[in-house]
Amino acid sequence: MTKLDQLLHWFSDKKSVMVALSGGVDSALVAYAAYKALGDSALAVTADYKTLAQEELDSAMKICQEIGIRHIVISYNELQNEDFTKNDKNRCFYCRSELSEHLIDVAKKENIACIVDGTNTDDLGDYRPGITALRNNGVMSPLVETQFSKQEIRQTAKALGLSVYERPSNSCLASRIPWGQRVTAERLARIEVGEMFVKQTIGAKQVRVRDIDGVAKIEIGSDELYLFEKTNMADLFAKLKSIGFTSVILDSEGYRPGKINVIAD
Known part of the structure; x- marks a missing residue:
């Protein structure tokens, strides 16, 4: 079984899934697999929270058009969150906690029980309080569970013809x-x-x-x-x-x- 097969199989027991889509290659591969496995029961959501570069938002929209997955963009202003703007070492925790709340709200409206993101095994080695916040809110990471590294993600995305396969990593x-x-x-x-x-x-x-x-x-x-x-x-x-x-x-x-x-x- 190839890595892609393993990723597709990960979704096999899910009735519906929401993908937190950033505009990069990691979440793009997750969105592809979710749509391939679940069709219209897969939804991609991108948060425009005022610290996301416009080119990332544009990339997210392009990716979803390529894949065919339904896409929702939600907007809110992180700069209204004092915990975030004071910018201490837990900034990413506050950011991802707020994001999780918005994603959960959309999931409830769409009657979706499972929320996933594009975190991969390479992300686990750095200081990432944002990952902790997502986990605390029940967001799952299929790329981690199927042991995808960044290099394997890019190789798979290239083989699938996703235009974002060599897009440089980015952050807010x-x-x-x-x-x-x-x-x-x-x-x-x-x-x-x-x-x-x-x-x-x-x-x-x-x-x-x-x-x-x-x-x-x-x-x-x-x-x-x-x-x-x-x-x-x-x-x-x-x-x-x-x-x-x-x-x-x-x-x-x-x-x-x-x-x-x-x-x-």
Whole structure:
């Protein structure tokens, strides 16, 4: 039995399922399997909670069109949650707890008993309080239960023809702000526009613009660092300062998940 067969089999005893769909490859594969196994009894839900980049929302919509799964977008404002905006080490816990409440509300309205997400085995090694919050609220992770790694997810998605198979991993815009520094709409906006500027100017696919007390710290994929040398950095710096950053620094080591946690310690 292939890994995909195992994933499809995971859904075999479920009457209906809701997939928390982010716009990335992990939840896309889960949505594909859910729809393949359950057809119209599978539903994808994406939360537009004001810290999700527009390109992630656009990706989620595109994925659902490719798969054919019914898709609902729910909207609410995380910035109204003081526990979230104060941005301590439990920010992701508060975020995912609030998300869970909204997902459960939709599940009740749709008469769906099982909610799943795209968490995979690679996600279990980092500090992820958000995963704890989801588990506390009964959200299940079929990719973990069927032992899918990130590499296996990408390989399977590519074989299935899902356009998102090589989409770089992403996270909410608030993850670009070090713990202890407040999350605001202004900071989120300049981070989102800043990352768009970096992608357009440098041509990198994996991009983070960290907002460290107004300083833009640019990280790109370690395999893309050579692009810094081929770019007119003065032009990029001017663009970033025009949207409110006070200065700009380049990370010569390249992007690494969880690096912002180290910065904030």
